[in-house]
Amino acid sequence: MSSSVLDFIHQRRDYYITRWKEDIDPLAFNNAHLSEVLADELKIEMIDIILTDIYTEERGQGERLRRLSERMIYHELSLGNFIRGLHAFRRxxxxxxxxxxxxxxxxEFEARMDDLISKLVDESAKMRENVIHIQNHALKELSVPLIPVFDDVSVMSLIGTIDTTRAQHIMENVLQGIVDNRAQVILIDITGVPVVDTMVxxxxIKVYEAVRLVGVHCILVGIRPEIAQTIVSLGIDLRNFSTKSTLQKGVEAALEITNREIKEVPRAYTDKIKQPEVGFSEK
Structure with a gap:
């Protein structure tokens, strides 16, 4: 780009920053939760990137754009509105x-501006994809955890609707959890599943059978009366499945399978009033 054009822009730098802040970008920072001070700070950061890189072609532009993109995502700023503000500045x-x-x-100047805007869009897209990936991974890990409750006994509580994608996550987590926890008995609690239709x-059933295939006992718990009625009306045969109506009964069955039993152990308090303490012991 012509050095005289660069000098012209650079000499009017403060003027352009003032114009940008005041009336070029009414929508670029349209966020009710964004303070005026922070909005001005982000505006100056963006205009500084544009004017500095156009004038000096300084290295490190990509890192500055990534940092700005991170801040925009964090403050939930619309990339589309922001780009429109940049085009207004360009005009x-x-x-x-x-x-x-x-x-x-x-x-020549516009080509340089277009390149900067394209880089900002690319960096923002990469950052947003990374955030989505991290969130999906966290959701996958947290939505269907297999929780050990006793040695050899773990529980997976299902909450909400179950679609094909979530069912795959459940399958992966329960099988990996069996290995990690060295579980002998798995309780699958469907108390929090609002609707059980044929697909659910x-x-x-697929998760239940997968658990049994790896040599682990599986007990389906939380079958409420309305769920039982739905299962029967749909013609779903669960006669070969181990089921319990509540998680408590499922835990009792799991302890039985692992050769444990629940006992009441008396405990003396300082006032000599004895109250029962529930525990379990090996048979």
Missing amino acids: MLRNDLAAAYTEERIL AHHI
Whole structure:
């Protein structure tokens, strides 16, 4: 780009920053939770990237754009509105340059601006994809955890609707949890599943059978009366499945399978009033 064009823009730097802050970007930082001070800070950061890189072609532009993209995502700023603000700034510069420079020089400037805007869009897209990936991974880990409750006994509580994608997550987590926890008995609690239709039942049955195939006892618990009625009306055969109506009964069955039993152990308090303490012991 012509050095005279760069010098022209650089000499009017403070003027452009003022224009940008005041009336070029009414939508770029449209966020009710964003303070005026922070909005001004982000505006200056963006304009500084543009003017500095256009003038000096300084290295480190990518890192500055990534940092700005992170802040935009954190403060939930619309990338589309922000880009429209940048294009408005670009038009303002073009109008100023048109009075003193040829179309060829102006097109060189616009090419540099287009490159910067494209890089910002690319960095923002990468950052948003990374955030989505991290959130999906966290959701996968947290939505269906297999929780050890006793040695050899673990519980997976299912909450909400179960679709094909979530069923796959359940399958992966329960099988990995069996290995990690060295479980002998798995309780699958469906108390929090609001509706059990044919598809949901199919997914649960597949998980149940997968657990049994790796040599682990599986008990399906939380079958409420309305769920039982739905299962019967759908013609789903669970006669070969181990089921319990509540998680408590499921735990009792799991302890029985692992050769444990629940006992009441008396405990004396300082006032000599004895109250029962529940524990369990090996048979």
